[in-house]
Structures are given as C-alpha cells and as structure tokens.
Amino acid sequence: MKFLQSLENVVTPTNGWAATAGAMVAPIFQYFYGSDRRDILVLLLIMIALDWVTGIHAAKKRMTYSSEYGLSRIPRTLFLLALPAVGNLLDRVMGTPGFLFYGVTFGLIYHTWTSLTANAHRAGWPMPKSIVNLVGSEIKAKTERSMRQKGE
Template sequence: MRFAQSLDNVATPANGIAATVGVFLAPAFQYLYGTGRMDILILLFIMNALDWVTGIAAAKKDLTYSSDYGLSRIPRTLFLFALPAVGNLLDKVMGTPGFLFYGVTFGLIYHTWTSLTANAHRAGWPMPKSIEKLVGSEIKAKTERAARKEHK
C-alpha cells in the first residue's frame, strides 16, 4: 500500500510532460551535437552563464548596463550554442570524427573564458596578475568600449 502511495508523487501530469519532452529532445540533441559530448557542452553552457554574470556585474559597475544591451546578448548566445552543432553536422557530411565540432567548441570556450575574465576584472573582482596578463588585450578592448558607451 505504501509503495502505491509513493507512486502518486511520481505519476503526475508535469512529470509525464517532462518525460515526453525529453523523449523527443534527447535524440535531437544527439543528432545536432553528437553522442558522448555532454561534458564539453555543459562546460560551454557554464562558461556562457559566467560570461553573462560577469558582464552584468561589470556593466553595472561602470554604469553602461541597459536592457537593450542585455536583450541583444540573447541572439548572440543562441548563435554561440548553434556553432558546435554546425561543426558536428559538417563533421558528419565530411566524414571527420569530431574535428570541426571540437575545434569550434574549444575555440568558443577559450573566447568565452577571455570575455568572462575581462568582465570580472572590469567588475573589480580579484584575479591573479598572470591571468590579467593573458587576457590583457580583451580587458583593454572591453574597457575602451565601456568608456565609449559612457560618453554617448
């Protein structure tokens, strides 16, 4: 009797909808990104989330944040998540075993890392000097871009 009662919490309409969505989305993700690539995609997702967080913190600190700027980041982020799928599909067409997928994905991760690191520096968050040195050109570019926005 107790086991049957515990199923009442599992067999809900919301869980049924979530399971149905998962049944259709999982094969689509595997087709678009390939199998066994979840770790690198999660890393790309986390890096983009951190880029958003640090970008917002930096923009609020130097008073350059606007809702228009924030909304313009949505298509950019969707574009960044589409590029690995394009790389994977090109790999399928060309018969290469993940060459373009991994090249594009690691390139995006590196680009996002430099962006979020520069944003964290602009936000005034502590960072090792060696890291600041590695992304110095990105820090300079973001600082100059923020200064131009302030004067508009």
C-alpha cells in the first residue's frame, strides 16, 4: 500500500505528457543521429553551451555585447547541431559505419573547443599558456571582430 501511495507524485498528467513527448521524440533523434551516439552528442551540446557562456562573458567584459549579435548566433547553433545529422544520413546512404558522422562531430567539437577557449581567455579567465598559444589565431580573430563591433 505504501508503494502505491508513493506513485501519486510520479503518475501525474504532466509526467504522462512528458513521457509521451519523449517516446515520440527519441526515435526521431535516433533516426537523425544514429543509435548509441548520445555521449558524443551530449559532449557537443556541452561544448556549445560553454561556448555561449564564455562568449557572453567575453563580450560583456569587452563592452561589445549586443542582443542582436547574440540572437544571430541561434541559427548558427542550429546549423552546428544539424551537421552531425547530415553526416549520419550520408553515412547511411553511402553505407559507411559512422565515418562522416564522427568526422563532422569531432571537427565541430574541436572548432567549438577553440572558440570557447579563446572566449574564456578574452573574458580574463585563467588559462594555461600552452593552451593560449594553441588557440592564438582564434583569440586574434575574436579580438579583431570585437574591435570592429565597437567601431575602433
């Protein structure tokens, strides 16, 4: 009886709708991204989120933050999330076992890593010198773009 009473908080209309939505969306994600690829996609999502966070902090510190620029990054982010799906679908069409999916996804992870690392450096967050040297060209490009935004 105690077990059934504890289910009162679990079996709610809201949880039912969430479970139904998840059951409907999960196969779509599996179709577009392939099965057993959640870990690499979660890593990509975390990297993109960190890039947004570090970018916002760097822009605010450099006084170049604008909501227009931030909103323009949404289509870019959607594009970045669509590329692995395109790679997976091309793999399926060509019969390759994840070659394009993993190549595209690891490329995006590396690109996003350099971007978020450069943003963190520009925000003034501590960064090992060897990492700063590794992403020096990205730091330079972001600094130049920031100066153009400010009109300097």
